Amino acid sequence: MTRTLHVQYFAILREQRGLTDEKLTTAAATPNALYEELRARHGFTLTGDRVRAAVNDAFVAGDAALGEGDRVVFIPPVAGG
Amino acid sequence: MTRTLHVQYFAILREQRGLTDEKLTTAAATPNALYEELRARHGFTLTGDRVRAAVNDAFVAGDAALGEGDRVVFIPPVAGG
Amino acid sequence: MFKIAASPLDPAALQKELLDERAGACVTFEGWVRNHNEGQSVESLEYEAYVPLAEKEGEKILVEAREKFALVAAAGVHRVGHLRLGDAAVWVGVTAEHREAAFDACRYIIDEAKARLPIWKREHYVSGATAWINCATRGDHSAGIPPGPSKTG
Amino acid sequence: MFKIAASPLDPAALQKELLDERAGACVTFEGWVRNHNEGQSVESLEYEAYVPLAEKEGEKILVEAREKFALVAAAGVHRVGHLRLGDAAVWVGVTAEHREAAFDACRYIIDEAKARLPIWKREHYVSGATAWINCATRGDHSAGIPPGPSKTG
Numbered sequence: 001m002t003r004t005l006h007v008q009y010f011a012i013l014r015e016q017r018g019l020t021d022e023k024l025t026t027a028a029a030t031p032n033a034l035y036e037e038l039r040a041r042h043g044f045t046l047t048g049d050r051v052r053a054a055v056n057d058a059f060v061a062g063d064a065a066l067g068e069g070d071r072v073v074f075i076p077p078v079a080g081g
Numbered sequence: 082m083t084r085t086l087h088v089q090y091f092a093i094l095r096e097q098r099g100l101t102d103e104k105l106t107t108a109a110a111t112p113n114a115l116y117e118e119l120r121a122r123h124g125f126t127l128t129g130d131r132v133r134a135a136v137n138d139a140f141v142a143g144d145a146a147l148g149e150g151d152r153v154v155f156i157p158p159v160a161g162g
Numbered sequence: 163m164f165k166i167a168a169s170p171l172d173p174a175a176l177q178k179e180l181l182d183e184r185a186g187a188c189v190t191f192e193g194w195v196r197n198h199n200e201g202q203s204v205e206s207l208e209y210e211a212y213v214p215l216a217e218k219e220g221e222k223i224l225v226e227a228r229e230k231f232a233l234v235a236a237a238g239v240h241r242v243g244h245l246r247l248g249d250a251a252v253w254v255g256v257t258a259e260h261r262e263a264a265f266d267a268c269r270y271i272i273d274e275a276k277a278r279l280p281i282w283k284r285e286h287y288v289s290g291a292t293a294w295i296n297c298a299t300r301g302d303h304s305a306g307i308p309p310g311p312s313k314t315g
Numbered sequence: 316m317f318k319i320a321a322s323p324l325d326p327a328a329l330q331k332e333l334l335d336e337r338a339g340a341c342v343t344f345e346g347w348v349r350n351h352n353e354g355q356s357v358e359s360l361e362y363e364a365y366v367p368l369a370e371k372e373g374e375k376i377l378v379e380a381r382e383k384f385a386l387v388a389a390a391g392v393h394r395v396g397h398l399r400l401g402d403a404a405v406w407v408g409v410t411a412e413h414r415e416a417a418f419d420a421c422r423y424i425i426d427e428a429k430a431r432l433p434i435w436k437r438e439h440y441v442s443g444a445t446a447w448i449n450c451a452t453r454g455d456h457s458a459g460i461p462p463g464p465s466k467t468g
Contacts, residue, residue: 011363011435012447045452054433057367073365073433077449080362080369080393080434081346081405081425092210092282093294126299135280138214154212154280158296161209161216161240161281162193162252162272174327183400186349189342189421191414196339247336261344261425268342269418 002027005034006071013051013074017042031055032062035074046076083108086115087152094132094155097125112136113143116155127157164220164238166213166281171239171250185234185257189264191272193252195245203288209242209251212280216240223274231267233258238271240281317373317391319366319434324392324403338387338410342417344425346405348398356441362395362404365433369393376427384420386411391424393434 008021017038028034031053038044052075053060066072089102098119109115112134119125133156134141140156147153173192180188197204224236234257241251254271258264283295326345333341350357377389387410394404407424411417436448 008365010365010433011437012450014363015447046450047452054365054368057371059368059372073368075365075433076435076447078430078432078434079436079448079450080364080432081429089212091212091280092284093297095210096294127297128299135212135215138218140215140219154215156212156280157282157294159277159279159281160283160295160297161211161279162276173330177326181347181401183350185347188345188347191418192341193414194334194338194341194410196412197336248334257347259349261346261422265344265418265422269414272414 001029003066003068003070005066005069007034007038008071008073010073010076012046012076013044016044029066030063031060031066031072031074034066034072035062038074050077051075082110084147084149084151086147087150088115088119089152089154091154091157093127093157094125098123110147111144112141112147112153112155115147115153116143119155131158132156164217164224164275165240166211166216166220167239167241168243171241171253173250173253173255176237176239176253177255180235180237180255180257182234182257184259186259187261187264188255188257189261189268190256191252191254191268192250193272195247195249195251197247199285202285204247204285205288206244206246206286208244208284208286209240210282210284211240211242213242216279216281219278219280220275223271223278226274227256227267227271230270231258231263232260233263233267236267236271238275240275240279242281317370317377317428318393319364319369319373320392320394321396324394324406326403326406326408329390329392329406330408333388333390333408333410335387335410337412339412340414340417341408341410342414342421343409344405344407344421345403346425348400348402348404350400352438355438355444357400357438358441359397359399359439361397361437361439362393363435363437364393364395366395369432369434372431372433373428376424376431379427380409380420380424383423384411384416385413386416386420389420389424391428393428393432395434 004025009017035048054073055070085106090098116129135154136151236256238254256264256268389409391407409417409421439445
């Protein structure tokens with residue numbers, strides 16, 4: 001089973017992906033699985049344990065279920081303030 | 082032995098004395114003694130233990146020695162801020 | 163520098179004087195005239211200061227703060243005169259490389275200033291009564307004078 | 316209200332919105348861009364935010380502060396974009412009847428905001444190098460990227 005997702009990139013991930021956002025179709029069922037897929041494809045330097053996930057503008061666990069059409073954001077270590 | 086002092090009054094003491102400052106000649110040798118003298122004369126409501134003393138714009142102990150020409154201020158409980 | 167001011171405080175101008183490229187954190191405290199104290203409705207108040215000693219003691223508190231905490235700068239101003247609701251009675255501003263020192267120092271300065279500066283406050287109540295704060299004595303109670311603590315924060 | 320702002324912060328205007336006759340204390344925190352971090356000379360920096368989630372999480376932090384401390388009001392703003400030395404990166408303002416709650420809440424809000432808001436910072440050094448703060452990984456060391464903590468206070 002696959003789903004189509006909208007992925008948005010920020011900061012170091014945006015630079016390493018070379019895009020601010022993209023639509024993609026994936027078999028990944030969770031944010032963790034999706035991040036490993038994208039990391040392998042694009043060579044992200046941050047390992048999965050250093051990245052949090054948000055779906056539809058809310059923080060979610062890395063093993064949450066992804067649904068058709070979800071907007072997914074991976075959040076590198078923050079540095080506000 | 083007597084000395085001539087300049088006494089300045091603030092806040093509740095200024096109101097109860099009815100003056101902002103005065104020159105006076107006294108036999109009191111310390112701020113404590115002077116306060117008791119003035120309290121008896123003018124009916125100050127604050128007891129001596131609630132009043133601090135300053136001489137020549139510096140805090141002093143109540144039993145410090147007063148000198149000729151000193152400027153003396155009695156400091157009621159403060160309430161800044 | 164610690165100053166006693168007879169005219170309204172201008173926090174923006176005061177803070178601008180603290181600007182420094184070495185500072186990463188700026189913490190300010192303002193004490194505002196509240197509309198109530200110890201259950202009484204306050205209409206306005208007066209502050210009176212023994213100015214030379216208040217400025218000297220205020221400066222001493224700033225020096226102590228610079229000794230105790232890793233600061234870039236610290237300053238304070240206290241109003242005297244007649245203040246209305248919402249007016250700023252006191253301003254303290256502190257800068258430091260890091261925020262922990264700035265918070266600790268700002269709190270130290272305002273705590274010490276409230277306890278040590280020769281400044282007095284008379285509250286004017288909506289009822290028409292007035293009271294010199296912290297100066298109540300036995301016998302005053304019949305006049306309804308509250309023995310309460312300071313009215314700003 | 317917690318906002319992400321793309322233009323310079325105006326602390327005086329932000330603080331004015333907090334005015335309230337029930338408040339006796341106002342504590343503010345500002346984070347300023349410092350000229351150095353972890354031994355490197357900083358020339359400027361950029362902040363980037365995931366705006367909807369940053370504002371939502373910031374608001375959540377303000378709600379937590381109002382639950383934990385006896386506040387009258389609390390607000391915060393974080394800059395995004397290109398900032399120069401001395402610019403304000405973040406502002407937090409808190410009012411309360413009493414100063415203890417205002418200090419504690421202001422500190423809580425900035426601590427939580429730094430730890431939780433999805434905001435990222437890239438430093439530009441005098442040397443010409445740049446680095447995304449907190450995002451260094453093994454292998455970056457050859458590029459001299461510091462793994463250091465945040466650069467404002």
